[in-house]
Amino acid sequence: MMNAAGKVRVQSMREAKIRENVAGYLFMAPALLFFFGFVIFPMGMCLYTSFFNYTMTDFSFIGFGNYAEMFGDAIFIKALTNTIIIVLVSVPFTCFFSLWAATLIYRMTNRWAGLFRCIFYLPVVTGSVAVTVVWKWIFNRYYGILNYLLVNMGLISRNLNWLGDAQYALGCIITILLTTSVGQPIVLYVSALSNVDHSLIEAAEVDGATNLQVFWRIKWPQIMPTTLYILVITTINSFQCFALIQLLTSGGPTHSTETIMYYIYYMSISGNLNRYGYGSAMGVILALIIAAFSAVQFRMARTDNG
Amino acid sequence: MENTVYSKGKAQAKKLRAQRGPEHEVGGTTPYRIVCIVVLVIIALLFTFPLYWIITGSFKTNQVNTARVPQWFPLAPTIENYQNLFTRPAMKWLGNTVVMCVSSMALTCVAGSMAGYALAKKKFHGRALFFSLFVGAMALPKQVILIPLLKEMSFLGIHNTLWAVIMPTVGWPFGVFLMKQFSESIPDALLEAAKIDGAGETRTFVEIVLPLISPGIGALAIFTFINCWNDYFLQLIMLNETAKLSISLGIAKMQGQFSNDFGLIMAGAALSSVPIIIVFILFQRFFTSGITMGAVKG
Numbered sequence: 079m080m081n082a083a084g085k086v087r088v089q090s091m092r093e094a095k096i097r098e099n100v101a102g103y104l105f106m107a108p109a110l111l112f113f114f115g116f117v118i119f120p121m122g123m124c125l126y127t128s129f130f131n132y133t134m135t136d137f138s139f140i141g142f143g144n145y146a147e148m149f150g151d152a153i154f155i156k157a158l159t160n161t162i163i164i165v166l167v168s169v170p171f172t173c174f175f176s177l178w179a180a181t182l183i184y185r186m187t188n189r190w191a192g193l194f195r196c197i198f199y200l201p202v203v204t205g206s207v208a209v210t211v212v213w214k215w216i217f218n219r220y221y222g223i224l225n226y227l228l229v230n231m232g233l234i235s236r237n238l239n240w241l242g243d244a245q246y247a248l249g250c251i252i253t254i255l256l257t258t259s260v261g262q263p264i265v266l267y268v269s270a271l272s273n274v275d276h277s278l279i280e281a282a283e284v285d286g287a288t289n290l291q292v293f294w295r296i297k298w299p300q301i302m303p304t305t306l307y308i309l310v311i312t313t314i315n316s317f318q319c320f321a322l323i324q325l326l327t328s329g330g331p332t333h334s335t336e337t338i339m340y341y342i343y344y345m346s347i348s349g350n351l352n353r354y355g356y357g358s359a360m361g362v363i364l365a366l367i368i369a370a371f372s373a374v375q376f377r378m379a380r381t382d383n384g
Numbered sequence: 385m386e387n388t389v390y391s392k393g394k395a396q397a398k399k400l401r402a403q404r405g406p407e408h409e410v411g412g413t414t415p416y417r418i419v420c421i422v423v424l425v426i427i428a429l430l431f432t433f434p435l436y437w438i439i440t441g442s443f444k445t446n447q448v449n450t451a452r453v454p455q456w457f458p459l460a461p462t463i464e465n466y467q468n469l470f471t472r473p474a475m476k477w478l479g480n481t482v483v484m485c486v487s488s489m490a491l492t493c494v495a496g497s498m499a500g501y502a503l504a505k506k507k508f509h510g511r512a513l514f515f516s517l518f519v520g521a522m523a524l525p526k527q528v529i530l531i532p533l534l535k536e537m538s539f540l541g542i543h544n545t546l547w548a549v550i551m552p553t554v555g556w557p558f559g560v561f562l563m564k565q566f567s568e569s570i571p572d573a574l575l576e577a578a579k580i581d582g583a584g585e586t587r588t589f590v591e592i593v594l595p596l597i598s599p600g601i602g603a604l605a606i607f608t609f610i611n612c613w614n615d616y617f618l619q620l621i622m623l624n625e626t627a628k629l630s631i632s633l634g635i636a637k638m639q640g641q642f643s644n645d646f647g648l649i650m651a652g653a654a655l656s657s658v659p660i661i662i663v664f665i666l667f668q669r670f671f672t673s674g675i676t677m678g679a680v681k682g
Contacts, residue, residue, distance in 0.1 A: 098508060099509055101502075101508075102502045102506035102511065103502075105498045105499060105501060105502035105506065106499045106502045106508075106514065107498075108491075108494065108495040108498060108499070109496060109499030109557075109559075110499070111495075112495055112554045113517075113521070113555050113557055113560070115555065116536075116551045116554070116555035117521055117552070117555045117556065118517070118521070119536065120532035120536055121521070121524070121532075123532035123536070124528060124532045127532065178420075179427075182417070182420055182421060192668065194424070195668075195672065196664075196665065196668060197428045197431050197432055198431055200431055200432060200661070201431060203610060203614070203657075203664045204434065204435060204438075204657040205613065205614040205616070205632050205656060205657055205660065206614065207616060207632040207635050207639075207653065207656060208434075208438055208632070208653035208656050208657040209434055211438065211639065211649050211650060211652075211653040212433075212434040212437050212438055212441075213434070215437070215646060220452070221454075223454050226454065257431065262675055265675050266676060269672075314525060317525060318525050320617050321616045324617075324620070325636060325639070339525075339527055342531065346531045347531070347534075347621070361525075361529075361531065362528075364525055364528055365524050365528050368523075369523070369524070372523055
């Protein structure tokens with residue numbers, strides 16, 4: 079009797095387990111279909127085709143040929159340098175500015191906080207195309223407002239060709255990139271700061287801690303996970319800087335605003351070279367660089383916390 | 385979280401402020417804070433300037449738009465730019481964009497809420513593996529896969545159709561991740577009770593899970609809609625026939641063609657950005673909570 083009942087229970091448990099598995103997979107099915115079909119598969123293809131000389135007419139295995147070519151390609155090196163400059167300038171600036179703005183915003187009433195968050199998010203929502211229309215005018219050599227203001231203030235003596243001058247073009251791109259990337263970090267920081275444990279702050283204030291001490295000793299460690307997340311997403315976004323360049327400078331003048339993403343696009347599509355394999359190899363390298371940056375940021379955050 | 389904060393109302397906000405003590409009083413007490421707020425307001429005004437300039441510029445003649453001395457407000461407003469714009473298939477582009485965004489949004493919400501629920505509450509084999517795959521993929525550059533995607537879409541015969549933009553948008557794992565975060569708050573007892581009452585999997589999902597995660601679905605919907613609207617690179621790669629363009633792509637192409645007609649381009653920019661800004665402002669609350677939830681365990 080006992081034995082039979084035990085068997086039945088084991089069987090029904092196994093059945094329940096199978097049912098749980100089947101249900102789990104059925105619920106997962108649509109997402110998995112799209113995810114594997116349109117994210118994982120192209121990622122795999124990107125890696126695979128990076129070992130081929132893959133053009134309109136040719137598809138032949140060349141091992142690490144594309145990778146070897148990359149490091150002798152002066153334009154690629156220029157693109158890599160520019161991309162890293164963009165990241166090194168825009169990531170710290172975005173993080174610092176959004177933290178500063180958030181410390182001011184989170185103490186406001188809900189209505190004002192909402193308004194400011196909304197305003198700093200505007201350039202993101204407006205979209206790269208519409209935003210660049212205005213920036214193109216701001217930087218215009220002949221009737222742009224930047225030249226108008228600077229000449230009137232006597233800071234420059236003649237109109238400058240901002241986007242057409244290799245000396246300034248990258249700086250202009252970074253400026254625009256900054257305005258389109260602080261929106262999300264501000265939202266995140268405001269929410270993280272409002273969730274900081276207030277009893278700790280009060281205790282510290284009773285003990286006579288200064289505002290600065292309260293910030294570094296109590297708030298900063300508690301918002302560290304948010305900082306880490308912001309660092310990672312801002313880095314990923316800055317590495318992928320493309321739309322602004324495609325719309326404003328096409329990588330020029332003389333490759334001064336060439337980025338890896340734009341060069342991939344040029345090699346594979348817009349330049350009529352159709353070098354898909356070479357483009358893929360650069361994509362793989364870009365992904366590896368981003369992964370390395372993220373790993374370093376994680377490591378830094380961990381030692382900071384410990 | 386955000387929702388409750390918003391619905392608290394003035395009285396409670398005041399109470400909260402009183403609790404925090406005078407140092408934290410809104411409006412600031414130190415001169416340092418006042419200086420900072422002034423600077424913040426100036427920067428905020430600069431952030432609103434592009435939008436202001438697009439809208440006012442779309443009502444100025446080209447002559448005014450390219451004058452050496454800027455006219456801060458259209459003194460002689462004209463609708464000529466919009467008349468010009470509508471002789472081009474701008475409305476068609478806008479329609480394409482809406483279809484594209486609504487489809488992406490609907491599919492992402494369905495696929496994301498189902499998978500997010502399964503990842504949070506179903507103990508199936510390989511759950512941990514799938515979850516790490518989803519999170520890992522999010523850390524990789526999305527744009528790198530665009531070239532192989534282009535080839536894949538040509539192979540499937542859907543290149544140059546809206547589907548080529550919709551599919552990769554739905555595949556992006558952020559939705560699954562976000563919905564998993566929201567689904568974790570569903571009490572297990574409730575799901576057990578439904579099971580004991582004899583509700584099947586489908587019924588449990590539709591009648592119990594969906595209502596509980598609806599704020600999350602709202603957040604995901606608005607997030608996907610706005611991102612899809614502005615995913616310029618994906619649209620650029622996938623769409624190239626004039627009748628099939630999205631609005632931002634159409635405006636970008638127009639900008640290349642008529643780079644000297646600033647009024648026309650401003651009108652196009654207004655048409656591409658004002659609808660999405662209205663959507664954003666209307667659903668801002670959901671949007672904010674979506675961004676924050678997505679980052680909690682990021």
